[in-house]
Amino acid sequence: MKIAMGTSREAAAQPDCIRALGVEFISTFLFVSASVAATVAAEKLEAGALVGLMAVAVTQALFVAAVVPAAHISGGHLNPAVTLGLLAGGHMTVVRSVLYWIDQLLASSAACLLVQYLSGGLSIPVHTLGSGVGQLQGVIWEIVLTFSLLFTVYGAIVDPNRGAVDGLGPTLTGFLVGANTIAGGAFTGASMNPARSFGPALVTWNWTNHWVYWVGPMIGGGLCGLIYQKLFITKSHHVLIPTHEDGAYL
Template sequence: MVKLALGSIGHSLSAGSFKSYLAEFIATLIFVFTGAGLTISYGKLTRDAELDTTRLVALAIAHVLALLIGATMAANVSRGNLNPAVTFGLAISGNITIITGVCYWIAQCLGSIVACFLVQFVTPSMVAPTHGVGYDISGIQEGVMETIITFVLVYTVYVTTDNPKNGLVGTIGPVTIGLIVGANIFVGGVLTRIIITLTM
């Protein structure tokens, strides 16, 4: 159900709110740095420019762990969204205000940007991973796949962390979120290929 709430600038710019934005920034930075860093380092290790089975498993495990840790770190401060799509879902459901959601988006995007710069800095001789359309599917099919796995992620976050009646499920919410990201990587990782150009 859509329950939009604009919120107030004063509340969204309070000291407590800035702690939430900082938590989102740091947690997103950790998540993106780990994912991009592993993609590059594993590609260099295997000298393989295409996504293979072992790299897919390694990427899924790294993303599960990084998201689990990031979401757990930020859970009690900002709910541990780490993803603009998740933030959007929480904003339209009324769990956070629109202004707070926009501030979360800014923090998440800045965290991702800084993480990418850090990965580029520590791996200067290697090219960052790029994404391309997978084997035997069209751009439209890829878009539908991305929409489905994004919905699954947002829905998982919503039902495991934002209902006070969830009890234990709410407590282990970061674990379920990390696991669904890993499952999504297994499902969509080959269809949305990660292509790395290695510079020796």
């Protein structure tokens, strides 16, 4: 299995790349805005921890299910770990992946600044490790959660032999994001997404254990992409530049 490097022309000379980056920025911006706003709202309303967690889980699940299909031009990754998972499986070039990562981080930062302004300057909650959860435990949590996310993305969206779930990929992925948020939220915040963690950390300048939310998701995403593509997709390798006219990858 080969990973294509791509060329510098992808950054400026290809209209489909410019369009994809624009859509990826907007979709990531909206996703982080909704997720962070739900978290801020739960704290403002002094909702209990479980109620707040459920609010964030439902918000993220519904958003992924509804917006990812609309972001078909870019694939609606919303997440550097998803981009890495697709890169590892040979579905993205290295150059295009780097552009997506920059795009996602900028969108997340802008979204957090907007939510902070619209909330009247309320603090933006950052992802933190739960009480009694060590850094290694946090990394493993994020690896497992993100691996399951990419496993769903590959099985329900990327795999050409997805069978009965064809067309249900974004909805099933949204369900998985919601379920993972409930399962892991009390332990790590269930980020699964370095961009989602980056924006709040930048805006608040709180980098405590921030590396956990890069190492865990990126290992989980990349590992799943390699394993699924190598063991479960029965087709010859080809690089798919993500115009995704046949549907979003996430």
